[in-house]
Amino acid sequence: MIRFENVGLRYGTGPEVLSDLTFSIAPHSFQFLTGPSGAGKTTLIRLLFLNLKPTRGLISIFGKDTALLKRADMPALRRRIGVVFQDFRLLDHLTTYENVALPYRVLGKDEASYRADVVDLLDWVGLGDRKHVYPPVLSGGEKQRAAIARALITKPEFLLADEPTGNVDPPLARRLLRLFLELNRLGTAVLIATHDIGLMDQLDARRMVIENGHLEIYE
Amino acid sequence: MKTPIPRPKRRATASKARPGGDTTLASPIVPPQAIAGRTLVLVIAIMTFLAGFTIAVVSVIDRAADAWASDIGREVTIEIRPLDGVAIDAEVEKAVALAQEFPGVGGARAITEAETQRLLEPWLGPDTDLSALPVPRLVIVSIDDAASFGVKALSDAVGRDIRGGSVDDHALWVDRLSAMASSMVFAGVGLMSLMLVALILSVVFATRAAMAGNRDVIEVLHFCGAEDRFIAGQFQRRFLLFGIEGGAIGGALALLAMGIAAWAIGGSAGRPGADQIEAMFGRFELPGTAYALVLSLVVAVALLTALTSRLAVRRSLSALD
Numbered sequence: 001m002i003r004f005e006n007v008g009l010r011y012g013t014g015p016e017v018l019s020d021l022t023f024s025i026a027p028h029s030f031q032f033l034t035g036p037s038g039a040g041k042t043t044l045i046r047l048l049f050l051n052l053k054p055t056r057g058l059i060s061i062f063g064k065d066t067a068l069l070k071r072a073d074m075p076a077l078r079r080r081i082g083v084v085f086q087d088f089r090l091l092d093h094l095t096t097y098e099n100v101a102l103p104y105r106v107l108g109k110d111e112a113s114y115r116a117d118v119v120d121l122l123d124w125v126g127l128g129d130r131k132h133v134y135p136p137v138l139s140g141g142e143k144q145r146a147a148i149a150r151a152l153i154t155k156p157e158f159l160l161a162d163e164p165t166g167n168v169d170p171p172l173a174r175r176l177l178r179l180f181l182e183l184n185r186l187g188t189a190v191l192i193a194t195h196d197i198g199l200m201d202q203l204d205a206r207r208m209v210i211e212n213g214h215l216e217i218y219e
Numbered sequence: 220m221k222t223p224i225p226r227p228k229r230r231a232t233a234s235k236a237r238p239g240g241d242t243t244l245a246s247p248i249v250p251p252q253a254i255a256g257r258t259l260v261l262v263i264a265i266m267t268f269l270a271g272f273t274i275a276v277v278s279v280i281d282r283a284a285d286a287w288a289s290d291i292g293r294e295v296t297i298e299i300r301p302l303d304g305v306a307i308d309a310e311v312e313k314a315v316a317l318a319q320e321f322p323g324v325g326g327a328r329a330i331t332e333a334e335t336q337r338l339l340e341p342w343l344g345p346d347t348d349l350s351a352l353p354v355p356r357l358v359i360v361s362i363d364d365a366a367s368f369g370v371k372a373l374s375d376a377v378g379r380d381i382r383g384g385s386v387d388d389h390a391l392w393v394d395r396l397s398a399m400a401s402s403m404v405f406a407g408v409g410l411m412s413l414m415l416v417a418l419i420l421s422v423v424f425a426t427r428a429a430m431a432g433n434r435d436v437i438e439v440l441h442f443c444g445a446e447d448r449f450i451a452g453q454f455q456r457r458f459l460l461f462g463i464e465g466g467a468i469g470g471a472l473a474l475l476a477m478g479i480a481a482w483a484i485g486g487s488a489g490r491p492g493a494d495q496i497e498a499m500f501g502r503f504e505l506p507g508t509a510y511a512l513v514l515s516l517v518v519a520v521a522l523l524t525a526l527t528s529r530l531a532v533r534r535s536l537s538a539l540d
Contacts, residue, residue, distance in 0.1 A: 072446070075441075075444045075446045076444070078443070078444040079443075083442050091436055091439055093250040093252075094248075095246065098246055102443055103444065106440060106443045106445040106449060108449075150443075
């Protein structure tokens, strides 16, 4: 589904921040991406959802060589990928409900066709009573959950989550992990970038450890 | 714990579809307050006002020029210069008779000495004895049927039969009026084009500023899989509203200004100079086409604003690659 071959990335004329990354992500797989701060986790995630182009190497996403992708082809691929950002990226002028429903709105769907899904998901992540609230008045954990709900709402084939449990308490972190696992069980490949050793220890899953721009994989 | 993803597809009925009660998607994706809308509406209103006023003024001048050309074209003048040893009154009568026999002529009338005196009064003063001056006599020939009337034939006949006679068909004046009217229309179209270009540039700058101010929104839309046309559509919608608002304000003000101008000129009837203005521009009423053109301008400004913002967004998005 996702394939990296000798991928390297540098910003401008600086040193390579990612070097010789070679790995695959299989359909229905579950993996953690970990490593120290500044090791390149977020950069790798940006490569994975077509937000950055590598300076060398090959990236194939859903069988498409990203170097050959036209701008017009990208939206269709991005719709198959759900992303949870570390900084949430919620739109402050939209309510929680509207933020979570945004991917459906982008698809041009009629609201009646997804309203129940959005409300159910908000209930499930514990934001049922916060759906009319705007992000500036949500707590960090609530924003995190809203961001996760937005990434999950269209049931993507591949879910990328950058520190999805960084702002939630351990019980909710476990609950969110179960949500990711349930999503994975139903066919979505999941990659979770995290520092949280405790979270990773709850699961016997593949670990991708990135350090100084190099990747080690522990199956 | 029940997991909501995924669930069987269910058809939302009216009651089931709104578990959130008042949950609606009323909020625009591009926040209105993030665009300098008031400033843009003001710029659009000013541009539309200037363009609308130009349309109105050009329409009045164009209609007046048509009326002048039409009035002048319906008449020719036979001018009879006094010659030594020639009875000018007899030549005038001959000229009237000659003109009346010509095809297409509705009538011919000699300007009397009293009328001539009145015409010359502004230059020579009252009670001037014209008999001491070599003042030519004029015969006004009205043309009923321009198609069958031949000014060349009349001119030849007058030259042949009327001593000191010549025909003036006012072609020089008609040509000058036509050239002046064309110049005014050309200048008006030029001004309008410049205003529309200025409007387009204003919208381009406003769109770029709006995009810069909404970079986070655009990024979120991108990773949600939005196509460029969807993003452009969000901006276009907002700018269309600005265009409609600014265009309507500017167009209404242009029509109001013309109404006030017509009222002010109408109110000056009887004052010195008012007759000349009415002679030049008629009753200073806007022709119906001017109203239609100003309304079309409002629609065009709104569409132009929306289209320009769409193209500016798409161009900027393409440049992101």
